[in-house]
Amino acid sequence: MYEFTAPFQNPSGSPIRELFKYLGEPGMISFAGGYPASDLFDVDGLQQAAARAYQDPNCCLQYGPTDGLPRLKHELTNLMAHRGVPCALNEMLVTTGSQQGLDLLLRVLVSPGDVVLTEQPAYPATLQALKLQQARVVTVPVDAHGLDVDRLATLLASGTFARPKLLYTVPTFANPTGATITRERRIALLRLAVQYRFLIVEDDPYGDLRFSGDAVPSIISLAAEVEGSRDWVVHFASLSKIVAPGLRVGWTIAPAEITRRCVIAKQTVDLCSAPWTQAIAAEYLSDGALERHLPRITAMYGRKCEALCEALRSQFGDTLQFHRPEGGMFVWARIEGIDASALLQRAIDNKVMFVPGKAFFADRLDPASLRLSFAAPGIADIEEGAKRLRRAYDMAAADSV
CATH class of the missing domain: 3.90.1150.10 (Aspartate Aminotransferase, domain 1)
Structure with missing residues (x-):
């Protein structure tokens, strides 16, 4: 019908x-x-942040810039700097959860039939988004140390598929495996991205949730060690797992020419993420509550x-x-x-x-x-x-x- x-x-x-x-x-x-544990939500801290945010009700209740409230972007750039990732404001886009960041990126980069690499097993919402985008998904196996980069190198050298547009990975405490890609593999992955000219899409919602072992730098932070590789990394992050998913606050860091196109794509999706919850998040971060x-x-x-x-x-x-x-x-x-x-x-x-x-x-x-x-x-x-x-x-x- x-x-x-x-x-x-x-x-x-x-x-x-x-x-x-x-x-x-x-x-x-x-x-x-x-789901994060609801009994671990910082209810008092968020209530206080909400009260401070609403002292400027027009900011909370009016439309906001598509790329995010300037106050929140300032706090997020400080947060990323603390994580070892310097970021220019025109490289950052605030999104309605990091899943929206993936959706926008696929809209501006992936056409039907384009090859996209994913780790396997992988986050189901990513597989669902790639299917709806009509991408050709090529999978790369993982082990206890995350993405098998040697296997990826073999696949890329085989010539059995067209040059991939991007590779999607959750490199730190992956969903679903919980595995973390080693520092050595991250460096090797960056070198492959430069060699074969594909984007590494680093989804990092869990990186702050380390409770044992030694921290491993994010892929985007390690790009400083591989010449030319920062141009081939897109980084997603979110407050959903570390503050509260109800805020729906995520952000994308990408080369400026990618970010600009994602901003235009977002204009057609929701105009802007909710200024009210962005303002609460900005207050929460600026107070040091996180x-x-x-x-x-x-x-x-x-x-x-x-x-x-x-x-x-x-x-x-x-x-x-x-x-x-x-x-x-x-x-x-x-x-x-x-x-x-x-x-x-x-x-x-x-x-x-x-x-x-x-x-x-x-x-x-x-x-x-x-x-x-x-x-x-x-x-x-x-x-x-x-x-x-x-x-x-x-x-x-x-x-x-």
């Missing part, structure tokens, strides 16, 4: 958001969504990660294999002898949820894989959830006999 465009003739929604209908069930313990509050978040996430890993070992032994992350929000696992999708059905029956790994694959699915998020549930729920997951596994294993 309706003549939809090709990408929307038969679109599929987010496989993770499809699970949200179960969240309201009484007693459900969720390891599924990548630096004061972040240690509380990382300490608790470290405890939760430890609780989940210990509970999984206790309940499953070697049946469930996983790599323990040094930060972020996720544990990536493989379970022997059963399809994770079948396990999920039994898990929901037992009032516990996770995300089957197939949601994170563009090709060559791994049916035994699954993602568990330790951020939102409390420690008691984490321990109980692992017990329920074991019961679900026993039931699903019996089903398959």
Whole structure:
């Protein structure tokens, strides 16, 4: 009846958001969504920031510049400088969450059929965006140390596909694997980007959530060590995981000619991100509240990660294999002898949820894989959830006999 465009003739929604209908069930313990812990929100700090922001109600209630409120951009450039990333104002665009940054970048750079490289497994919303953009996705495997850059070099040298427009990666505490690309691999990746002239799209929502191990510099900060590579890096960041997702404040740092085009694309999408929440974010950052509050978040996430890993070992032994992350929000696992999708059905029956790994694959699915998020549930729920997951596994294993 309706003549939809090709990408929307038969679109599929987010496989993770499809699970949200179960969240309201009484007693459900969720390891599924990548939600930050709501009990760790700095409610008082944000209320105070909101009150200060609203002392200038016209700024909060009126339209704002498409590229972001100047006050917020100033605070974000200070934040990025603290992270070792000098940034000019014309290289920065404030977005409605970092996901909008990806959408705008794809709009201005990727045409149907263009080759885009992604790590695999990868963030499902990225795969969904690439599919709707009609890109040709070429996947690069990951291991415990993140993107396999040697494998990437082999793929690029093979000549089996056209020059890629970009490579998307979550290099620090990746979603879904929790893995972090080593410093050496980051340098090698920058050199490949210069050699083959593709953009590295560095999505960094979790970088501040380190609770163990030594920090690894961001890819964009390391670009200073590889001549010409800063021209080939786009960096996404966000306050969603470290302050509150309800603010919907993210930002993109990119070469000025890319940023200018993304600003024009954003004008047609929403004119500007909400000035009210931008003003709150600016006040929150200028007060130093983020630096004061972040240690509380990382300490608790470290405890939760430890609780989940210990509970999984206790309940499953070697049946469930996983790599323990040094930060972020996720544990990536493989379970022997059963399809994770079948396990999920039994898990929901037992009032516990996770995300089957197939949601994170563009090709060559791994049916035994699954993602568990330790951020939102409390420690008691984490321990109980692992017990329920074991019961679900026993039931699903019996089903398959």
